[in-house]
Amino acid sequence: DAxxxxxxxxxxxxxxxxxxxxxxxxxxxNSLFWYRQTMMRGLELLIYFNNNVPIDDSGMPxxxxxxxxxxxxxxxxxxQPSEPxxxxxxxxxxxSQLLQGTGELFFGEGSRLTVx
Amino acid sequence: xxxxxxxxxxxVREGDSSVINCTYTDSSSTYLYWYKQEPGAGLQLLTYIxxxxxxxxxxxxxxxxxxxxxxxxxxxxxxxxxxxxxxFCAENSSYKxxxxxxxxxxxxx
Numbered sequence: 001d002a003x004x005x006x007x008x009x010x011x012x013x014x015x016x017x018x019x020x021x022x023x024x025x026x027x028x029x030n031s032l033f034w035y036r037q038t039m040m041r042g043l044e045l046l047i048y049f050n051n052n053v054p055i056d057d058s059g060m061p062x063x064x065x066x067x068x069x070x071x072x073x074x075x076x077x078x079x080q081p082s083e084p085x086x087x088x089x090x091x092x093x094x095x096s097q098l099l100q101g102t103g104e105l106f107f108g109e110g111s112r113l114t115v116x
Numbered sequence: 117x118x119x120x121x122x123x124x125x126x127x128v129r130e131g132d133s134s135v136i137n138c139t140y141t142d143s144s145s146t147y148l149y150w151y152k153q154e155p156g157a158g159l160q161l162l163t164y165i166x167x168x169x170x171x172x173x174x175x176x177x178x179x180x181x182x183x184x185x186x187x188x189x190x191x192x193x194x195x196x197x198x199x200x201x202x203x204f205c206a207e208n209s210s211y212k213x214x215x216x217x218x219x220x221x222x223x224x225x
Contacts, residue, residue: 004158033212042217043159043204056212091158102147103208107158 002026004108006092012114018080021111024073025094033105034067034077035091043091049075082115089113120216122205127222134192136219138205141186145207148181150190153202153218162203163190197223 005024013019025032033048047057049069057067064083069075079086089112093105119141128134140148146167151159165172165179165188172179178191188205202218 035215043215045212045214048212050211056210093158102164103149103213104161104164105151105159105213107160109156109158 004092004094004106006090006108006111008111009109010112010114012116013082014116015083016081017115018078019082019086019113019115021077021090021092021113023075023077023092023108025075025092026096026106027073029094029096029106030072031095032069032075033093033095034075035093037089037091037110038087046077046090079113082113084115087113087115120205120207120214122203122216122219124217125220125222127224128195129224130195130197132195134190134195134199134221134223136190136192136203136205136221138188138190138216139186140188140205140207140214140216142207142209142214143183143186145209147208148179148188149206149208149213150177150179150188151204151206151215153204155201159204159215192221195221195223197225199223 007022031050034046037043046059047067052069067077089110091110093107095105122138149164150162152162153159176193180189200223202220204218205216206213
């Protein structure tokens with residue numbers, strides 16, 4: 001079975017440009033999470049969806065960040081305009097059990113973003 | 117609010133035991149987790165413990181939970197060079213996982 005698929009794996013862009021990160025969760029999973037990992041702040045939860053509906057976006061840093069989940073098999077995280085401090089590895093994760101069971105999260109390999 | 121804290125770095129010699137510690141804040145967490153991240157990869161679930169348990173053993177891994185002190189530990193017996201990675205503690209809080217900052221384990225030959 002395919003795991004969580006993220007694209008692009010690496011993105012280098014200039015300050016002010018729009019960045020779109022994409023995620024395909026594991027088929028059948030109904031919860032999707034976006035995390036950001038940096039050396040300074042560790043792993044931060046940005047937003048999560050349940051059944052395609054955003055449940056908690058309190059971790060989204062500011063209005064420059066937005067996330068959508070138009071259907072059960074696709075989500076995007078958009079940064080517009082991007083800034084150098086947005087440089088990080090962005091992880092998407094999905095789960096089928098979070099509300100009921102052991103809550104195992106399955107992570108993608110991450111999208112490494114560098115904003116110059 | 118929710119917070120999970122871990123030490124940042126641990127270095128052990130191959131064959132020794134490693135103990136990684138974590139403290140958490142949400143006493144209502146049903147499960148507590150240990151995830152492993154290898155270089156260039158996402159996190160993978162290593163093991164978890166139900167909050168009404170004190171200990172869980174799984175081959176070389178032993179998880180200890182002190183609910184009174186909100187302290188979780190992961191012991192890796194006979195640590196191997198392949199165990200070198202970042203280990204994250206996590207609590208289940210309000211239907212989301214809150215992770216610690218991760219402990220980087222370095223295993224010296």
